[in-house]
Amino acid sequence: MSLETLSENRSFGGTQGVYRHKSQATGTDMTFGLFMPELAEHARVPVLWYLSGLTCTHENAMTKAAAQQLCADAGIAIVFPDTSPRGDDVADDEAYDLGKGAGFYVNATQDPWKPHFQMWHYIVHELPELLGDNFAVDRDRMGITGHSMGGHGALTIAMTHPERYKSVSAFAPIANPTESDWGRKQLGAYLGSDESAWRAHDSTVLMTEKGYPGEILIDQGSSDQFLDLLKPESLAHAMMARRQSGQFRMQPGYDHSYFFVQTFMNDHVMWHTERLI
Template identity: 55%
Template sequence: MTFETVSTAKAYGGTQGVYRHDSTATGTPMTVSVYVPPHKEGQRLPVVWYLSGLTCTHANVTDKGEYRRACAELGLIFVAPDTSPRGEGVADDPAYDMGQGAGFYVDATQAPWAPHFGMWSYVTEELPALVATHFPADMDRQSIMGHSMGGHGALTIGLTLPERFRAISAFAPIVAPSQVPWGEKALGGYLGDDRASWRRHDAVALIEDGARVPAMLVDQGDADQFLEEQLKPHLLATACEAAGIDLTLRMQPGYDHSYYFISTFMADHLAWHAERLR
């Protein structure tokens, strides 16, 4: 499988790279951002996966996430994949919340999405194998985080694979996609009308169905325009309380849904991950 370097730049003593490769999970070229902090020769470093939100590519967090200083200080590799397959012949939707830029981290089973929208397999299987091959990654020390749609992805993947991910956190995640318009449209479109099949891609439903992790960290701005209709963090809080999961839910006064919010609390999240990745 090809793995091409698009660009590299030195940052905080480490290397910020952007890479492209042909994906078997999506049947398209995919682009991924990887930051490798300064380290000793032969040293293997823990990996933090960051999943982005609707309309985003790998570039949004790379350009605006302000993670490199903390990753350099903490010794963390930071991996940020794209949010969907893209290109000619890839299905799309005129709206921003479906199709290219909105893969929702599922393996689609429905037309016209199924041929390319294999984002669950891409993020959980194909890309980890490439990271393990091409970077000084300690794959026994992984954690996952994300924003909005990517927060949904981080929660569901982390809850499904607790033996792999030592820590899970999110910024303004879609915690119960089965109960909000964004999720109902995406899960129905990608997975079909059988709502039972949606449950493995719904963090609240996964917890209700027995998924367990020791703890999670979630930051949510109380001025987020999507808070009441799409995000509903109180549903996650209720599910975690009933399941005995230690959820730290921080409602941040005055913060919205943007990368100004994410970048403000990024270092907090990375420190939280690093503590659990020792």
């Protein structure tokens, strides 16, 4: 696969790059951000996946999450994929929460989404392979996190493929999408009206049915403006009913913004580093 460098900037002794490539999974060009720490000049380093939320591109967390210094100090890479396919021939919707910027980390089975909206396959299979082939990252030491829709993606992907992801955390995840307007609409559009197909993409359902073999860290702001859509209480109940190792933290006064994400990014980078190094 060919890889085009759109930009590379020195950052905390390492390199913050933005790259574009043709994706077989989505049938489009895809752009991602990747921070490589200085340590990667000498050895393959663990890599943390950061999945962004609704309306985001590869750029939001890369510029606003303040993760680079933390990852530089820890000696791990962090990758910021896009949240959907892009391009004029890619289906879209007028709503901000369906179509472009809203891939929901699933493989669409329904038209008009099916041709390009294959974000699960892109994130889980294609992009890791590309990273391993082109950068000094160690695919045997991968962790995954994300925010909102990306927290949903991180949790569902990690619980489905624990052998690939040695650590997992989430910021304000969409925790029970099969029971939320952030979920029912999108899962219905992408996966069809048979709700049994949705269950593989609901963290609360997956937690109840299988959980995760390691520990899980979840942070949620108590002043998040989307709490009724995120449904943290459903996932917290499922975690504790399963006796899932980990912690669910309700952080007082924080909202859904990147100021919240940035505040707790250090805890999450440390969480993953302890499990990947």
